[in-house]
Amino acid sequence: MTSVDRLEPCGLYIHIPFCLRKCSYCDFVSYRISSYDTARYCSAVVREMQLVLGSSRRISVADDGLLSQASIEGLRPTTVYIGGGTPTVLPVEQLGALITSIWRVVVPHQDYSECDIEFTVEANPETLSEEYLSELRRLGVNRLSIGLQSTMDKYLSMLGRPHSFDEFVKSYRLAVQSGFHNISVDLIYGLPGQTLEEWREDLSRVVELTPSHISCYALTLSDGTALSEEVRSFRLPEPQEDLVADMYHDTVSVLTESGYCHYEISNFAAPGMECKHNMNYWLNGYYVGLGVAAHAHLRGVRYANTAEVERYINRVEAGIFMPEHVEAVSPARELSDSFILGLRTARGVNLKELAERFGEAPVAELAGRLERFVDIGLVESSEGQIRLTEQGMILSNEIMAEVL
């Protein structure tokens, strides 16, 4: 038996790939819920969890030998994140059963109410009834991430969201009443036609509700989505780079003035309320992913499951755990990942910590490539800590491409 103090913390992500319908900007793996047997999917996820994290951990060694038993030994999840899709479109019994199974694996010998594991469920306003919320609370879910995206109904309908702002406010208040103290609200800016004033209005309406956490994402128009098609064919105006940049800078000033910390490019939290699960990604920590299209990062390896629901279920039911995309992560790659991810955060990267793990020379080499950005005010460097400035964060692709 591995002794408790030698266990390494990791994140646990569970993907629920179902939605009422696809939003117009979404290019993530999600399917219309009506065409699937969700109960069977949830059982498959539990089965996969037992294969990967259960008492009889059993990973089939991948053909190339990259993924082996050793990859998962000694890992102990300290955060759980059920994302999607929309996890809360599942009937409450199904999601409830899944949550219960997760607790059983994550804290097998303990009462979950006594541990300090961050347990997040993503939700959309239209799915959150009073009953649903109190059941989630009862089952030990302690953090909600609600997709709002805009406070204006014209943009909600442009984005294909199946809810209004009023419905969001109602479910938000219900969630607070149900005992959720840690609620994150997602917003998107840089929408076609959106003005700076409208975006400020979005921010002030959300700040008024005083959520503990706000994520503000600049819209990405991904090829193949309905929204990008609308823009490409000139039916909707293309968001202008300068305006979107102004929105970003406004977001930072409005939210920091309202007491939120800008702790990652797109994320803001009341002090101490940063999302632990996501911080683990940005610290280049380990995590296990369950369900279709879920990603994992383990010792020396990254992998992802198939995006096809049928294929996933059939494999797991046959007792096979074999992800589709497995790649070895060399120390050099771990190092550049640590830079790429770490630079997303306000904390940045600590050269001394990295040097202990990867050696002085390669760390100094990468840090050296960032020097030219210091001169133009995009990167700050002090006492072995390198971080992006507010301006650097919104130009982060340019900077990160340097450390590949």
Added chain:
Amino acid sequence: MDQSAIRNFCIIAHIDHGKSTLADRILENTGTVSEREMTNQVLDNMDLERERGITIKLKSVRLEYTSREGAKYLFNLIDTPGHVDFSYEVSRSLAACEGALLVVDATQGIEAQTLATAYMAMEHDLTLIPVINKIDLPSADPDRVKQEIEDILGLDASEALLVSAKTGQGVIEVLEAIANRIPPPTGDPASQLRALIFDSHYDSYRGAIAYVRVVDGVLTKGMRIRMMATGKEFEVTELGVFRPFMDHVDSLKTGEVGFVVASMRDVKDCLVGDTITDAQSPAPEPLPGYRRVKPMVYCGLYPSENNDYGELRAALEKLQLNDSALAFEPETSAALGYGFRCGFLGLLHMEVVQERLEREYDLDIVTTAPNVTYQVVTADGQEIEVDNPAKWPESVKVLSVREPFVRVSVVAPKDYVGAVMDVFTEKRGVYREMNFISPERAIIVYDTPLSEILVDFFDMVKSRTRGYASIDYEFDSYRESDLVKLEILINGRPVDALSVIVHRDKAQAMGRGLVSRLRKIIPRQMFDVPIQAAIGSRVIARETIKAKRKDVLAKCYGGDVTRKRKLLERQKEGKKRMKQLGNVEVPQDAFMAVLRVDGDE
């Protein structure tokens, strides 16, 4: 066959007036090729030519013809290139003939290139047989075309032949006219050998092959021959003719046309226009008309990836084996690295070479804007030739400058005469004359700087005449012009590959146009980038590319780091394809920006 039975001729025609189709019909009707062998248009065999509908390489075909009266003839059909860049080659092909078929489209009438070539044929005393083609088309108007031929060329059009090369109608009459109207070659069989090289071709097994017309004497296999212009000597290893496939012979007699193989390394060993003579018993005088072909247009060719330099050199060397007019020498640009300054006969020649480098040699190349050769007289009285803006002397040291002028003829419907003249005015043209070919169409002649027609002249004329105009030009003379070097500075640094030589009066507009074009082509950088146009130290135009403000992947979905890396890698890849000018990343398109700048943009 007797010298008196030989007829050497070529076909003069505008693009699309049916030269290739008529040649095909002639080949069929003389039994030279069976219909089965007849791939469409036998004489054009390069892909590029087929796509562009032009003939770049010329060849000859030997045909046997028995006339209606039962007399036997030996025809040599000599193909001529159909583009102005190759006018010297055209003149050498014409010099190998005694007659020419002047093919004119019955629906279109005479075009500028046809005119230029027809005049050239007349200068060589060729017998011209007017052939009015496409008479099967409903819109054919042979009478109008006859009138044009009489009015503008002064030929008797009453004997013009009415033909449809497509249906075969009138083709026999063409063959009869070749036999009856074109005179036989007049050379002296007893005299020392003089054979005119009218084309050459590089073959990887045989080396260079010369296409020749024996003017005097006899050329035999095994003979030691001398090239009279270069003095080089070779031994003839193969002689032959095309019917149209290669057929070996032991000798080529006076008046005959064929090919010569003689262990010549490349086409520089058998220059077009040179005279082949017998090394043991050389002719006292070469045939007239030889001249050394000089490039008219230059540009820089650079590999996109610096490490492809060696490959680019190897490819240019290979092309040169087959193209004596292509010149190149190594050049270094601060902006583009190591590359070559290449000289071409003209714009088409340049395009063909660029395309072959990309297509046949799979090279990714950056081309700088083309320029001509300037003659600069410096303050200390020296005269230098400048074929590269980078070598332009400092403005204070320039006393005077001469640039090449070409005589440009445009044939256009009368309604577009004004539009054509406007183009010439914009292009610094000097009016020469205008004549009406017919009541409906005029020929407009201007002397224009070659540099002005390099860029968008052809497109401008075509678009302002809705495609109804045809254009021809020939070198005229070097003339004095008030020219200056316009420099482009990116982020304060002059970029050598972007400098251009322009007329002082146009510098302002050109500078503004270039700067505004570059502002659109160069992506926003991490800082403000000023773009300036300057003459000497005087800045005449300036714009600023504002710093990039947003480039972020806002969301990192569910720990999918791989996807994010791929995105960044693509971004990095894109940067690699850019040229680094100081801190500024410039896409390769920028170096061609000059080509797309309209002075008044």
